[in-house]
Amino acid sequence: MNVVSGAKxxxxxxxxxxxxxxxxVAHRTPVMTSSQFDDITGAxxxxxxxxxxxxxxxxxxxxxxTVASLEPAERARGVVTHSSGNHxxxxxxxxxxxxxxxxxxxxxxxxxxxKLQAMEGYxxxxxxxxxxxxxxxxxxxxxxxxxxxxxxxxxxxxxxxxGQSTAARELIEQAGRPLDLILVPxxxxxxxxxxxxxxxxxxxxxxxxxxxxxxxxxxxRSVELGRRVPVESPATIADGLxxxxxxxxxxxxxxxxxxxVRVQEADIRAAMxxxxxxxxxxxxxxxxxxxxxxxxxxxxxxxxxxxIILSGGNVDIxxxxxxx
Amino acid sequence: MNVVSGAKxxxxxxxxxxxxxxxxVAHRTPVMTSSQFDDITGAxxxxxxxxxxxxxxxxxxxxxxTVASLEPAERARGVVTHSSGNHxxxxxxxxxxxxxxxxxxxxxxxxxxxKLQAMEGYxxxxxxxxxxxxxxxxxxxxxxxxxxxxxxxxxxxxxxxxGQSTAARELIEQAGRPLDLILVPxxxxxxxxxxxxxxxxxxxxxxxxxxxxxxxxxxxRSVELGRRVPVESPATIADGLxxxxxxxxxxxxxxxxxxxVRVQEADIRAAMxxxxxxxxxxxxxxxxxxxxxxxxxxxxxxxxxxxIILSGGNVDIxxxxxxx
Numbered sequence: 001m002n003v004v005s006g007a008k009x010x011x012x013x014x015x016x017x018x019x020x021x022x023x024x025v026a027h028r029t030p031v032m033t034s035s036q037f038d039d040i041t042g043a044x045x046x047x048x049x050x051x052x053x054x055x056x057x058x059x060x061x062x063x064x065x066t067v068a069s070l071e072p073a074e075r076a077r078g079v080v081t082h083s084s085g086n087h088x089x090x091x092x093x094x095x096x097x098x099x100x101x102x103x104x105x106x107x108x109x110x111x112x113x114x115k116l117q118a119m120e121g122y123x124x125x126x127x128x129x130x131x132x133x134x135x136x137x138x139x140x141x142x143x144x145x146x147x148x149x150x151x152x153x154x155x156x157x158x159x160x161x162x163g164q165s166t167a168a169r170e171l172i173e174q175a176g177r178p179l180d181l182i183l184v185p186x187x188x189x190x191x192x193x194x195x196x197x198x199x200x201x202x203x204x205x206x207x208x209x210x211x212x213x214x215x216x217x218x219x220x221r222s223v224e225l226g227r228r229v230p231v232e233s234p235a236t237i238a239d240g241l242x243x244x245x246x247x248x249x250x251x252x253x254x255x256x257x258x259x260x261v262r263v264q265e266a267d268i269r270a271a272m273x274x275x276x277x278x279x280x281x282x283x284x285x286x287x288x289x290x291x292x293x294x295x296x297x298x299x300x301x302x303x304x305x306x307x308i309i310l311s312g313g314n315v316d317i318x319x320x321x322x323x324x
Numbered sequence: 325m326n327v328v329s330g331a332k333x334x335x336x337x338x339x340x341x342x343x344x345x346x347x348x349v350a351h352r353t354p355v356m357t358s359s360q361f362d363d364i365t366g367a368x369x370x371x372x373x374x375x376x377x378x379x380x381x382x383x384x385x386x387x388x389x390t391v392a393s394l395e396p397a398e399r400a401r402g403v404v405t406h407s408s409g410n411h412x413x414x415x416x417x418x419x420x421x422x423x424x425x426x427x428x429x430x431x432x433x434x435x436x437x438x439k440l441q442a443m444e445g446y447x448x449x450x451x452x453x454x455x456x457x458x459x460x461x462x463x464x465x466x467x468x469x470x471x472x473x474x475x476x477x478x479x480x481x482x483x484x485x486x487g488q489s490t491a492a493r494e495l496i497e498q499a500g501r502p503l504d505l506i507l508v509p510x511x512x513x514x515x516x517x518x519x520x521x522x523x524x525x526x527x528x529x530x531x532x533x534x535x536x537x538x539x540x541x542x543x544x545r546s547v548e549l550g551r552r553v554p555v556e557s558p559a560t561i562a563d564g565l566x567x568x569x570x571x572x573x574x575x576x577x578x579x580x581x582x583x584x585v586r587v588q589e590a591d592i593r594a595a596m597x598x599x600x601x602x603x604x605x606x607x608x609x610x611x612x613x614x615x616x617x618x619x620x621x622x623x624x625x626x627x628x629x630x631x632i633i634l635s636g637g638n639v640d641i642x643x644x645x646x647x648x
Contacts, residue, residue: 280606
């Protein structure tokens, strides 16, 4: 069964295989609840804490599933990606854990030193480039031509999407009751696509709501127009959500995500701070976007059981507070 | 069996009853691990996350067990405590949850507004007083004389200690392997006493190590001298650990805590920040003290299975960063 145009949407067998590959490698992250949050929102909310995932974000799931999906001969030539953020760390760690596969990460020169160090700590070879998308892609292409390494895209890949689906699948299992809604942040759309597929296959009565910063709302606009539109001058503290959908993630979201909501910056900041101060969980701004949608009353959730995927915790605390 | 001089040390039946009373009321907080932390320390470390406990600290356990232990007629007159911190919130919440018992909390005028609001949010009646210990105690005494309310001490009470023991008991169960060591912060000594008793009764081969800021080391000095000495001008960021032992907690710690270590301020700050940045768990400075003892190499832990009780997460982030 292949339900989306093009040949690339992951099927249910791909989701099963991803869960098997990640078993015992990815953390089965805890699901937390907060009676205070329930009092505020009138819902019963289950927070899936992917900020506690290896390297601090759900991205590890997709990266590892993809590295593990490669043919041995292919993997022997290494893997490559370009990233200034979580995905680079995810590929570096996934490669290290899967039989010490060689990983190359093309990183823009202006990326934070701490992220470079994390990738190097996982054993990746860092290739610095000028901070433009063209230079990043050209840097990765040169490595592929020279080494034959396999490109690991951050979201435009059914293996990556299948890996990301495992977070929502675990949440569905761990909640211990049927979920009426799952809220998920939308950036490039890999997590949202995987979440929508997990709900479709493992909890068909659950509605999936994609949450996007109003300042980077290409997914909202794309779904409204029925065709993929570019993100223009993204302006949001949620740095993980500034990218835009690929054709594949657009089609999956258009078809299987039940609703999209735009979230205001002030609400994102307030929600992030609430989770820090009350739940003691250090989430990154991108992870606060669905929390904000619920706290700001943008989603009808009274009396409902709601899952929220707290997508990651890689935040520069001082920078975020200074901006606050 | 009463193993300590005086008649007040909790017995194993008290520990069992406390666990029963807290079942389904206190969170069974998750135990987290970090392969990075294990790499740094050479140990296998299990973090018991009491920062995720109700009201953000283990203190809820002892307060609730004590409120639940009162005779109905006694409880009907209400409970009282004095506190500028976690214990006041713990008593307020415990009273609310146990049949909406009336709670009075005497709070020094200079306590943070946010803590006052939290206690009021739990329905407690706040009585402000001058910020001296004499005024706090006199304020509580006046309320007792007027209302007949029962005093809930933060640590000098076998019911409180029995409640705190449940954190270590859960950790012993959740670790899934025998623990060689459990590290616990020492302030007034309620958590350390409860932890030592839990190890004694439920995991006798586990050694318990008390960790104290060098700038507030009355417990270390008391154990060294074999008699209780006062804390003098405590100077530490770990605001939860500035108090001093009672006779009861001194005797329990002297008898059942296997080792005491002093931890330096710079190590406490570095450990707190490491847990924030790498584990994404917002711990308060007091909770970082045992983490620091291990990271700074003050404890022989290579190859060992080690439990650490992350005691709480109620931290003023801006204040702690500004001081950093």
